[in-house]
Amino acid sequence: AMPGLAAPNVPLVNPVTMAKFVDALPVPPIAVPTGTRTHAAFGSRPLPFYRMPMRAFSARVHRDLPPTPQWGYAGSTPGPTIVTRRGEPVLVEWANELPTRHFLPIDHNIHGAETSKPDVRTITHVHGARVSAPNDGWPEDWYVPGKSLTALYPGDQDATTLWYHDHAMGITRLNIYAGLFGGFHVHDDDEQALGLPSGEFDIPLMLYDRLLAKSGKLYYPVSDDPEAPWVSECRGDAVLCNGKLYPYLDVEPRRYRLRLINAANTSFFNLSLSHGKPFQQIGSDQGLLAAPTDRLNIELYPAERAEVIVDFSAYAGQSVQLRHQADGIVEFRVRAKGRRDTSVVPAALRPVQRIDPSTAVQDRVLALGEQDDSGGNPMTMLLDGKMWSDPISEKPRKGTVETWTFVNVTGDAHPIHLHLVRFQVLERRPFDLFAWNARKELKFTGPSIRPAAHEAGWKDTVRCDPGMVTRIITRFDGEPGKYVWHCHYLEHEDNEMMRPYELV
Numbered sequence: 167a168m169p170g171l172a173a174p175n176v177p178l179v180n181p182v183t184m185a186k187f188v189d190a191l192p193v194p195p196i197a198v199p200t201g202t203r204t205h206a207a208f209g210s211r212p213l214p215f216y217r218m219p220m221r222a223f224s225a226r227v228h229r230d231l232p233p234t235p236q237w238g239y240a241g242s243t244p245g246p247t248i249v250t251r252r253g254e255p256v257l258v259e260w261a262n263e264l265p266t267r268h269f270l271p272i273d274h275n276i277h278g279a280e281t282s283k284p285d286v287r288t289i290t291h292v293h294g295a296r297v298s299a300p301n302d303g304w305p306e307d308w309y310v311p312g313k314s315l316t317a318l319y320p321g322d323q324d325a326t327t328l329w330y331h332d333h334a335m336g337i338t339r340l341n342i343y344a345g346l347f348g349g350f351h352v353h354d355d356d357e358q359a360l361g362l363p364s365g366e367f368d369i370p371l372m373l374y375d376r377l378l379a380k381s382g383k384l385y386y387p388v389s390d391d392p393e394a395p396w397v398s399e400c401r402g403d404a405v406l407c408n409g410k411l412y413p414y415l416d417v418e419p420r421r422y423r424l425r426l427i428n429a430a431n432t433s434f435f436n437l438s439l440s441h442g443k444p445f446q447q448i449g450s451d452q453g454l455l456a457a458p459t460d461r462l463n464i465e466l467y468p469a470e471r472a473e474v475i476v477d478f479s480a481y482a483g484q485s486v487q488l489r490h491q492a493d494g495i496v497e498f499r500v501r502a503k504g505r506r507d508t509s510v511v512p513a514a515l516r517p518v519q520r521i522d523p524s525t526a527v528q529d530r531v532l533a534l535g536e537q538d539d540s541g542g543n544p545m546t547m548l549l550d551g552k553m554w555s556d557p558i559s560e561k562p563r564k565g566t567v568e569t570w571t572f573v574n575v576t577g578d579a580h581p582i583h584l585h586l587v588r589f590q591v592l593e594r595r596p597f598d599l600f601a602w603n604a605r606k607e608l609k610f611t612g613p614s615i616r617p618a619a620h621e622a623g624w625k626d627t628v629r630c631d632p633g634m635v636t637r638i639i640t641r642f643d644g645e646p647g648k649y650v651w652h653c654h655y656l657e658h659e660d661n662e663m664m665r666p667y668e669l670v
């Protein structure tokens with residue numbers, strides 16, 4: 167049992183006892199437009215139109231477990247992958263066709279989940295998409311079953327691995343836990359000219375952990391403290407990939423491009439390959455790195471992505487496992503023979519122009535903090551000491567460069583995500599917590615740590631370590647309007663660790 171959490175009222179599955187690698191890995195289908203429509207922003211140009219109905223469904227996550235009731239886009243978790251190209255706008259109708267009651271326990275004491283609000287409310291955000299504010303999935307623009315919202319994604323960005331997920335105020339953690347997420351991939355000509363593995367050899371692996379009841383149902387933890395009903399983290403021991411626990415995938419002895427996506431509520435994944443060889447990482451949150459970089463271990467925090475090349479050519483007839491910590495979570499079974507592999511991994515992928523910090527017009531120093539109750543338990547997590555409902559304090563001007571300095575005064579790491587923009591990590595640096603708490607003074611206690619190669623590309627979510635200041639730089643390009651920035655630990659996000667910002 168986790169501290170602060172009630173003992174589960176139902177028997178849970180112990181994943182260690184489950185048979186490994188008995189289910190084939192599902193690769194989410196590529197979404198097919200239902201037709202074309204026009205949008206005022208693009209005149210009479212016909213744009214691909216997708217309809218994504220959110221529905222309740224049941225599916226087995228493991229051969230030996232009863233079907234698990236879930237909620238998913240187009241009735242599956244992950245939902246179908248939307249595949250687009252740079253410069254190719256698409257329209258997506260996100261239709262809420264869910265039942266009117268949530269099947270997970272709702273804690274009505276959490277911000278935004280007051281009893282006056284309906285149990286089921288959704289709004290979809292495409293994580294990392296460069297879109298205008300009305301299309302971004304503003305958390306308070308949620309709607310109820312029977313309603314839908316059509317959003318325009320202009321495709322005004324480089325090739326990358328994005329993902330869509332629910333973002334409704336105060337209840338995102340339950341909606342995503344229920345299964346409301348899927349992939350959204352952007353291609354571009356430059357990326358496709360590189361000759362990387364593509365098509366059936368380009369596979370998304372959406373990773374997320376759950377607590378599973380023996381009945382097959384998802385179990386979401388509840389607090390054992392009526393005074394502090396907030397569950398501040400949700401970690402499960404069953405690590406799922408694309409809807410299955412311990413799946414296997416038959417592969418050819420050749421190179422694959424794997425898109426690793428952390429879709430978990432609070433857990434990070436520490437990924438490696440069982441043969442002890444490195445991944446060749448080619449991309450991060452916002453697309454290709456300047457050059458491939460070898461990595462024995464890849465740590466992914468919630469919402470972070472890594473694109474990797476794995477070459478199975480020397481393992482014909484053998485198997486290789488993707489591991490999280492010491493445990494195999496996906497098994498690749500390499501066939502004895504395959505088709506000829508004509509893919510390449512060029513030494514140069516895409517130039518990443520570093521943003522010059524001297525061009526920044528503003529440095530915003532923002533604390534990642536918590537509000538304690540008398541017993542020392544955090545009641546809420548705050549950004550810069552402010553609540554969601556406090557007036558907007560961050561108003562970057564369109565086209566300007568800013569640095570944002572996150573001062574983590576908590577004992578945990580927090581993956582911080584900004585909507586709309588892509589950014590670069592400048593540095594991490596240890597600081598004196600006492601000087602900060604006493605005088606709000608930023609006193610460094612060690613040297614600046616520059617990002618390693620895998621963090622030197624474009625990002626949209628950054629791990630902010632405890633005891634560290636984490637500084638990012640971005641150019642606020644995009645349509646003026648209100649966007650959000652938040653911690654991507656969904657339990658934190660739902661309990662005040664989310665703030666609006668306004669591009670003016």
Ligand code: C2O
Nearest residue numbers: 291293333469583
């Ligand atoms: Cu992945 Cu604000 O979201």
Ligand code: CU
Nearest residue numbers: 580653655658
């Ligand atoms: Cu957090």
